[in-house]
Amino acid sequence: MTVIQGENLTKSYGKTLALDNLTFQIEENKLTGLIGRNGAGKTTLLKLIAGYLKPSRGEINVFSHNPFDSLQVSANIIFIDNHMAFPTAFSLDDILTEVAHYYQNWNAKLAHGLFDYFSFNPKQRHGSLSKGNQSTFNMIIGLAARCPLTIFDEPTSGMDSAVRKDFYRALLKDYLEYPRTIILSSHLLSEVEDILEDILLLRDGTKCLHQSVLELKEYALGLKGPKQTVLERLKGQEILHTEEFAQGSLYAVIKNQGLTSQQFLKHEDLELLPVSLEDLCIYLTGNAKGGIDHVFKQ
Numbered sequence: 001m002t003v004i005q006g007e008n009l010t011k012s013y014g015k016t017l018a019l020d021n022l023t024f025q026i027e028e029n030k031l032t033g034l035i036g037r038n039g040a041g042k043t044t045l046l047k048l049i050a051g052y053l054k055p056s057r058g059e060i061n062v063f064s065h066n067p068f069d070s071l072q073v074s075a076n077i078i079f080i081d082n083h084m085a086f087p088t089a090f091s092l093d094d095i096l097t098e099v100a101h102y103y104q105n106w107n108a109k110l111a112h113g114l115f116d117y118f119s120f121n122p123k124q125r126h127g128s129l130s131k132g133n134q135s136t137f138n139m140i141i142g143l144a145a146r147c148p149l150t151i152f153d154e155p156t157s158g159m160d161s162a163v164r165k166d167f168y169r170a171l172l173k174d175y176l177e178y179p180r181t182i183i184l185s186s187h188l189l190s191e192v193e194d195i196l197e198d199i200l201l202l203r204d205g206t207k208c209l210h211q212s213v214l215e216l217k218e219y220a221l222g223l224k225g226p227k228q229t230v231l232e233r234l235k236g237q238e239i240l241h242t243e244e245f246a247q248g249s250l251y252a253v254i255k256n257q258g259l260t261s262q263q264f265l266k267h268e269d270l271e272l273l274p275v276s277l278e279d280l281c282i283y284l285t286g287n288a289k290g291g292i293d294h295v296f297k298q
């Protein structure tokens with residue numbers, strides 16, 4: 001079943017075009033990573049899905065409804081980001097008690113288990129938590145709510161690396177036990193790629209690609225060797241990235257068009273290297289100016 005369907009989705013803020021003609025769909029019970037550079041339109045897209053914003057053009061349907069001001073949709077969604085605010089009079093314990101009434105699938109055992117594991121003080125106020133602890137507390141709510149559509153917008157902001165690892169582990173374990181549709185926006189692709197099933201990559205408000213992580217791992221090949229040898233091998237290939245190194249060597253990333261490694265390894269000077277998902281996404285969403293090296297060449 002399709003949970004989210006966007007058709008020619010466009011969102012402008014005045015003259016700024018944040019999303020441009022985006023068409024995509026997300027199926028039920030998938031864990032999707034929403035990836036893109038700063039300003040690519042991730043938060044805008046998540047807010048359109050959650051019904052916080054109206055599209056300027058195009059259509060968005062969530063559970064077959066327009067999410068804007070839809071009670072039906074909001075009852076089935078939780079949106080976790082680092083702007084969550086709670087009544088200042090509430091302690092953390094009060095918040096957990098109150099939010100439990102909102103979410104049909106709320107799991108108090110999970111909420112309290114995580115709350116104790118992360119050593120929260122039940123009497124503390126949300127506003128007095130450190131930035132990382134606020135994110136951790138928000139994440140507990142996002143997981144324990146077990147909403148059919150769970151949206152995490154940069155959920156690990158401020159968390160230290162140990163807490164981030166615990167969060168990804170908890171997310172994966174709970175997702176495997178209670179499958180649901182989860183979208184996770186993140187800049188830290190290397191940290192999340194092992195738990196994601198699909199990646200929706202945005203570039204300047206447009207869809208760059210939407211594929212499974214397994215497909216993406218086969219998407220590109222890296223070649224390194226003497227510049228002239230690499231250049232010869234690049235003929236007819238779709239080049240995604242090139243980088244020069246000392247002593248005349250060149251590293252090139254090409255689209256894997258079903259080529260066997262043998263074709264490239266005939267030349268013994270040539271090294272075939274895997275391309276990480278993080279690097280691939282950087283190359284696919286890079287600007288055309290030749291990267292940071294370009295600044296130093298001017």
Ligand SMILES: Nc1ncnc2c1ncn2[C@@H]1O[C@H](COP(=O)(O)OP(=O)(O)OP(=O)(O)O)[C@@H](O)[C@H]1O
Pocket residue numbers: 013016017018036037038039040041042043044045
């Ligand atoms: N309320 C707003 N008013 C005007 N422009 C906005 C507003 N919100 C976002 N934008 C612009 O829309 C574009 C997309 O922003 P958005 O926050 O969706 O990107 P993002 O991918 O989430 O970025 P980041 O990774 O930096 O959080 C940016 O150019 C941003 O400046």
